[in-house]
Amino acid sequence: MIDTFAALAHGMAVAVQPMNLLYALIGVFLGTAVGVLPGIGPALTVALLLPVTYKLDPGGSLIMFAGIYYGGMYGGSTTAILINTPGESASMATALEGNKMAKAGRGGPALATAAIGSFVAGTIATIGLAFLAPWLVDIAVRFGPEDYFALMCVAFVTVSATFGDSPIRGLTSLFIGLTLGLVGIDKLTGQARLAFGVPELLDGVEVTTLAVGLFAVGEALYVASRRHHTEEKLEPVRGSLWMTKEDWKRSWKPWLRGTMFGFPIGALPAGGAEIPTFLSYSTEKRLTKHPEEFGKGAIEGVAGPEAANNASAAGTLVPLLTLGLPTSATAAMMLAGFQQYGLNPGPLLFAERPDLVWGLIASLFIANMMLLVLNLPLVGLWVRLLAIPQPWLYAGILVFATMGTIAAKPSVVELSMLAGFGVLGFLMRRFDFPIAPVVVGLILGPIAESQLRRALAISLGDPMTLLQSPISATLLGIALIALVAPFVLKGLGRFKANED
Amino acid sequence: MFRFPMRLVGAAVALTLAAANPGFAQQLELKLMAPAAPGGGWDQTARSMQQALVAAGVARSVQVTNVPGAGGSVGIAQFVNGAKGDGNQMMVNGFVMVGALAMNKSPVTLEQVTPIARLTEEIQVIVVPANSPIKNAQDLAAAVKADIAKVTFAGGSAGGVDHVMAALFAGAVGADAKKINYIPFSGGGESLAAILGGKVTAGISGLSEYEGQIKSGKLRAIGVTSEKRIAGSDIPTFKEQGIDLVIANWRSVVAPPGITPEQRKTLSDAVEKMVKSDAWKEILKQKGWEDAYLGGDAFADFLKKETARVTDVLKSVGLVKS
Numbered sequence: 001m002i003d004t005f006a007a008l009a010h011g012m013a014v015a016v017q018p019m020n021l022l023y024a025l026i027g028v029f030l031g032t033a034v035g036v037l038p039g040i041g042p043a044l045t046v047a048l049l050l051p052v053t054y055k056l057d058p059g060g061s062l063i064m065f066a067g068i069y070y071g072g073m074y075g076g077s078t079t080a081i082l083i084n085t086p087g088e089s090a091s092m093a094t095a096l097e098g099n100k101m102a103k104a105g106r107g108g109p110a111l112a113t114a115a116i117g118s119f120v121a122g123t124i125a126t127i128g129l130a131f132l133a134p135w136l137v138d139i140a141v142r143f144g145p146e147d148y149f150a151l152m153c154v155a156f157v158t159v160s161a162t163f164g165d166s167p168i169r170g171l172t173s174l175f176i177g178l179t180l181g182l183v184g185i186d187k188l189t190g191q192a193r194l195a196f197g198v199p200e201l202l203d204g205v206e207v208t209t210l211a212v213g214l215f216a217v218g219e220a221l222y223v224a225s226r227r228h229h230t231e232e233k234l235e236p237v238r239g240s241l242w243m244t245k246e247d248w249k250r251s252w253k254p255w256l257r258g259t260m261f262g263f264p265i266g267a268l269p270a271g272g273a274e275i276p277t278f279l280s281y282s283t284e285k286r287l288t289k290h291p292e293e294f295g296k297g298a299i300e301g302v303a304g305p306e307a308a309n310n311a312s313a314a315g316t317l318v319p320l321l322t323l324g325l326p327t328s329a330t331a332a333m334m335l336a337g338f339q340q341y342g343l344n345p346g347p348l349l350f351a352e353r354p355d356l357v358w359g360l361i362a363s364l365f366i367a368n369m370m371l372l373v374l375n376l377p378l379v380g381l382w383v384r385l386l387a388i389p390q391p392w393l394y395a396g397i398l399v400f401a402t403m404g405t406i407a408a409k410p411s412v413v414e415l416s417m418l419a420g421f422g423v424l425g426f427l428m429r430r431f432d433f434p435i436a437p438v439v440v441g442l443i444l445g446p447i448a449e450s451q452l453r454r455a456l457a458i459s460l461g462d463p464m465t466l467l468q469s470p471i472s473a474t475l476l477g478i479a480l481i482a483l484v485a486p487f488v489l490k491g492l493g494r495f496k497a498n499e500d
Numbered sequence: 501m502f503r504f505p506m507r508l509v510g511a512a513v514a515l516t517l518a519a520a521n522p523g524f525a526q527q528l529e530l531k532l533m534a535p536a537a538p539g540g541g542w543d544q545t546a547r548s549m550q551q552a553l554v555a556a557g558v559a560r561s562v563q564v565t566n567v568p569g570a571g572g573s574v575g576i577a578q579f580v581n582g583a584k585g586d587g588n589q590m591m592v593n594g595f596v597m598v599g600a601l602a603m604n605k606s607p608v609t610l611e612q613v614t615p616i617a618r619l620t621e622e623i624q625v626i627v628v629p630a631n632s633p634i635k636n637a638q639d640l641a642a643a644v645k646a647d648i649a650k651v652t653f654a655g656g657s658a659g660g661v662d663h664v665m666a667a668l669f670a671g672a673v674g675a676d677a678k679k680i681n682y683i684p685f686s687g688g689g690e691s692l693a694a695i696l697g698g699k700v701t702a703g704i705s706g707l708s709e710y711e712g713q714i715k716s717g718k719l720r721a722i723g724v725t726s727e728k729r730i731a732g733s734d735i736p737t738f739k740e741q742g743i744d745l746v747i748a749n750w751r752s753v754v755a756p757p758g759i760t761p762e763q764r765k766t767l768s769d770a771v772e773k774m775v776k777s778d779a780w781k782e783i784l785k786q787k788g789w790e791d792a793y794l795g796g797d798a799f800a801d802f803l804k805k806e807t808a809r810v811t812d813v814l815k816s817v818g819l820v821k822s
Contacts, residue, residue: 028515141697185570185604188658188684189819192604199577202570202604266822269693323692323713336544341786349712409568454683458652 011358027064029073040044042072084426090273097301108241121307127315145454152448177441200413218425258307265316535575556777571600583756588762594751621748621792
């Protein structure tokens with residue numbers, strides 16, 4: 001413990017050197033910029049910068065990469081809230097309530113709770129990274145394929161039960177997503193599925209293409225279709241631009257709970273940022289004192305997922321620094337960054353280059369501060385976007401969405417898919433099917449499938465392996481309770497009603 | 501507005517690189533395709549070539565394009581059809597593309613491109629957790645022979661170099677390669693967790709990927725796939741241990757079909773000059789890649805033999821239907 005403090009203090013001394021501060025600033029600025037644009041994510045940015053930075057000193061460029069990573073997580077939430085276009089899949093949950101808030105004139109508080117929540121979560125998670133990393137990684141490694149499969153089951157059940165008016169609608173959406181997840185080369189046998197001989201489909205459906213198509217394009221089509229029925233009044237600002245006392249009161253618990261989901265799941269080698277954001281959203285929806293506001297713009301639904309998102313970013317650094325194990329695309333690029341200096345992250349890095357590791361951790365604190373300072377004043381500027389007349393705004397969104405998709409994958413097939421998903425999104429909105437479960441199905445379906453098949457391959461086909469692991473058994477139990485409980489409670493309620 | 505910083509960065513690179521080599525710049529203006537997303541091995545190879553070609557004064561400019569998809573199947577199709585006869589274009593490829601083309605039943609094959617040179621290779625390794633009862637390659641061979649289904653191998657994507665290597669290992673020790681229990685993970689990271697956690701018997705990957713874990717004693721390396729022992733390393737080769745298993749994850753560069761012999765010579769010379777430059781050697785050292793330069797017809801031969809070997813293995817494990 002004392003050692004950690006001393007090391008961290010030393011790291012602070014490294015991080016506050018003027019050049020390193022400058023690198024952190026460049027990093028967070030670039031990161032915020034690319035996070036805003038769907039398609040160009042932090043991973044691509046780091047990849048493009050790698051050849052440029054190899055002449056810089058290792059500490060400086062790694063600090064810059066970390067800044068880009070954190071900045072990207074911030075930037076993604078801005079477009080998610082304002083124009084319902086999540087810059088990356090981790091800010092999808094934020095779009096759900098955030099965009100509703102923005103439309104109700106509460107874009108300011110939504111952006112503020114996202115920024116402050118990210119700061120709080122990022123800071124707590126970075127402390128966790130500094131103190132718990134060696135211990136946490138031992139647990140993370142114990143997670144086997146069967147345990148991941150069980151974790152996915154929990155996510156499936158909570159998500160389909162939480163979204164939409166009825167579980168049936170939620171499940172329908174989920175299964176659309178699961179089907180889309182089957183497209184492409186099967187990871188375990190190398191066989192193509194549902195690709196219809198189109199080579200571009202062999203790698204499967206891109207998550208950002210689906211998310212942008214369903215959320216942004218679908219929304220634009222829907223608004224256009226209703227234009228002559230009822231003119232939807234958009235108020236750029238109603239009430240305070242800043243968070244009220246009530247907003248603070250409703251935000252701080254979700255921030256903390258989101259962090260509790262984000263950090264440990266992010267630290268799992270196959271955890272990712274999507275599961276914790278959606279788990280956080282479901283949890284907040286259940287715990288809220290204002291259930292009537294969910295679906296219309298509840299601040300808890302922004303605060304929780306946004307905190308979970310940033311905490312998971314710090315979580316991914318745990319396996320990266322302690323094992324040399326990249327668990328996200330950006331982390332993989334940072335690993336390449338380490339390797340270009342002949343450094344191999346892993347158990348030896350802490351011992352061999354403590355200045356570098358602790359300098360990096362310390363600069364994460366600083367990057368977090370910078371992001372808060374950079375983003376809060378911008379809130380006022382961003383919400384003015386909403387004052388743009390609707391046809392212009394949505395035309396702009398369409399251009400923006402198309403550009404992002406082309407930037408990520410320049411192909412006709414990709415653009416056609418974007419348009420197709422846009423129409424699907426429109427139909428689902430028109431007939432009241434929730435959209436989020438589709439994306440969850442696409443992201444988690446393939447992971448769940450390969451983890452299950454891996455578990456069965458290891459156990460030579462014995463399904464009991466799912467119950468023999470204590471972690472898996474517990475998680476499956478939770479999933480079962482979450483699935484059955486609503487029906488049982490309903491039944492009990494009817495029973496009581498009969499008594500009267 | 502957000503494109504601005506990117507362009508600025510690009511301009512800055514061009515400026516520094518041009519400034520570093522006044523006078524040497526020649527007329528070659530190359531386009532280099534990496535048939536993969538930014539960040540992977542092929543992309544890094546392409547970007548390293550870009551750096552070295554310009555720094556060595558071989559080319560005035562090199563533009564890298566990424567065409568990701570299906571282990572390079574999308575990229576090579578575009579390359580063969582779109583760059584035909586163009587003597588200023590090249591594409592990076594490697595071992596993984598051989599298997600991917602066979603498995604995806606790609607209409608375009610590696611026979612259609614003009615081979616230029618093999619550039620680098622990575623030695624492969626088999627590891628077990630530190631507390632495993634398996635101590636060396638013979639122990640693993642014995643376990644495979646006893647009950648091949650119970651020996652689980654973790655490695656990269658199906659049909660990739662790790663998978664082929666697991667099948668070759670089984671074949672080399674006299675077991676039925678068809679029955680190997682190979683568990684593909686996406687990338688070395690995820691498989692590393694499964695190996696450290698003792699979920700699988702053994703792991704297969706490039707040596708550099710596991711080097712840190714081997715040095716720190718968390719993983720035990722039971723053999724490397726090089727012909728001879730790597731200088732300064734105490735990991736024995738499989739050959740030393742009596743198992744005939746030699747394989748490497750190589751990366752190479754090819755030109756489009758239909759170019760003239762002169763164009764081919766210009767490109768081959770340019771690549772050869774680059775490989776001999778200090779800039780390239782510096783990059784190899786940084787990235788931990790082995791120099792495996794093999795040019796001209798020798799490489800064309802190698803490519804043909806490797807394609808036949810990989811296709812055979814993939815047929816034997818049932819990934820490619822014959």
